[in-house]
Amino acid sequence: MKYTTEFRNSEIAQALLTRIRQGSRKKVRFMEFCGGHTVAIFRYGIRQLLPKNIEMISGPGCPVCVTATADIDKAIALSQIKGVIVTTYGDMLKIPGSRSSLQKARADGADVRMVYSTLDALQIAKENPTKSVAFLGIGFETTAPTVAASIIEAQEQEIKNYFVLSQNKLSPPAIKAILQSGEIKLDGLICPGHVSAITGSRVWDFIARDHKIPCVVAGFEPVDILQCINMLVNQVEAKLSKVEIAYGRGVIPQGNQIALNIMSQVYEPANARWRGFGVIPGSGLKIRKAYRNYDAEVRFEIKTKPAAEPKGCLCGEVLRGVNTPLDCKLFGKVCNPETPVGPCMVSSEGTCSAYFLYGDEFER
């Protein structure tokens, strides 16, 4: 797998940094939406290399982090139903719900299994015909098509014991919510690379057009990110606001039509609750009536008690970009990767986890 060495090339990175330092005059604040970008920015120490007038803040693009406590509780409750095998991506296991986590539920006897793809979940359903296998649909547009495809596959193969608890979310409504709230002022947006590979870069047009904020879609290697920041700086200095792509090897304006078709075949947009945001209209993906036999919410009566948020945890504010983990009294003290209080410390893409693992000594 090449494509990593070239995009980690130190000389190209230095050249881009020089351009950024020379070209950037105004004091600006850029947000990276995606948790993958947050981790890469920290891992390569990009913040410390940028000139002081460029402030970087992290956004809500960590799918596990934005999953509301009530929805975690629902997944745990589902694992308590007799005969149900819950399948999920690994990151979800440790996320604390109100009273437990999937990991603790598993230790107490629930059948919770980590999978790497929906195909594994389908396979488990085939191998356990007397059980019901539920997959936790978590993630943005990047994973939603694969979950949708698994439902279509289950129908074609007549697998009747496979269900999806759909908690997938759409990214543009979250950005819209941040911009409309007016809580923070942004001068540029690093748009998510993998999401845009599916949606196309056009979904961000409204930000450039209506909010006059420069947008650049970026990949996840250091050279990708520096290239993106350089393009944002150029737009800011030239007083432009348009959507550009700094990730040409992955993204085109119109997106992946096949994936988009599969998504809209299986899902319809619905309201969804987000940690830190509350309900964002049209930001969720509900399984359409035609596929209701695969909807875990339809198949099972999932009972949960009212959700209880962890006291003092600032994950919600961190996800909106209003606070950084350093503002949180729990950060690094009671809340660390070993004993996480909130999801942003658990997820490998979480902002708190990135600050903790990679932050320099001034940030500890």
Place this chain on the structure above:
Amino acid sequence: MNDKILLAHGSGGKLAHDLITKNFITALDNEILIRMDDAAVFTASGRMAFTTDSYVVSPIFFPGGDIGRLAVCGTINDLSTSGAKPFYLSLAFIIEEGFAINDLQQIIASIKTTADEAGVKIVTGDTKVVNRGCADKIFINTAGIGVIPDGVNISGSNAQPGDKVIITGTIGDHGIAVLSQREGLGFTTQLKSDVAPLGKMVAHMLEVSRNIHSLRDPTRGGLASTLNELAQQSEVSIRIEENKIPVRDEVNGGCEMLGLDPLYVANEGKMVVIVVPEDARGVLKALQQNVYGKNAAIIGEVITGRPGRVVMKTTLGSSRIIDMLVGEPLPRIC
């Protein structure tokens, strides 16, 4: 001959006796084991090193090795971290009922090959069989005894500012090779585990320099965790450079796919060497002449600074803290 392990194979009765004589004693043949006493008896003198470890890797056969080779190498390498020359190993199996005897024979053959390569003897052993479902296929425990040459004083507490830090080859090979075989992952790669007995390589280093301060094999938790342990034990700081750390393209690629960092991925045939700066070049040269040290590199140095702190200069020129591994993202890789 029954081709599966039965509970009776671990009972101490006739079936057990047959299993031991036909498979273990014959295959592992040496003058101490062949006496078949309950305790191995041998003569040794000098400062001793003694260690034990258990092996539960899944799958038991993986590219580049198997649980048997791993069980021998792991214990030899732990002995080698003290500078000891490994001599004798014990070998205990916990086997799940129904395990294929063919597989057991293959594992024992691999144990024999590895022990011969390293010049160690398996001198005592034990076998238990548990009901189906009470263990996953086969678990192995080995313990080992070695003798430390005169004048050698190696410890994780001995690193001093100014010392150079060497890694004896590419990192992450074992972890990614094993993960590539896991059920549900199944990506194909040419990559092989680096599992290897490092006793002879360590002896070669000690011939070149008696000023090696610390040795440690970066197994679970990877290079990052090992450097943290050494920095904490010696109450020093360690600075490494990202672009000097040897990593295979396949490991980088596998890590990208799995969302891992090679710094935290396990090795089973590597050593971190901390040595006085004057001897670093000589040790590196000695390592590079060894089959298991061809890709050795000096990756950084010990510095004064916050005790326990490991810092890495990234390829971009920024620096970041390298912390211990937290949690267990890769269960059962050794």
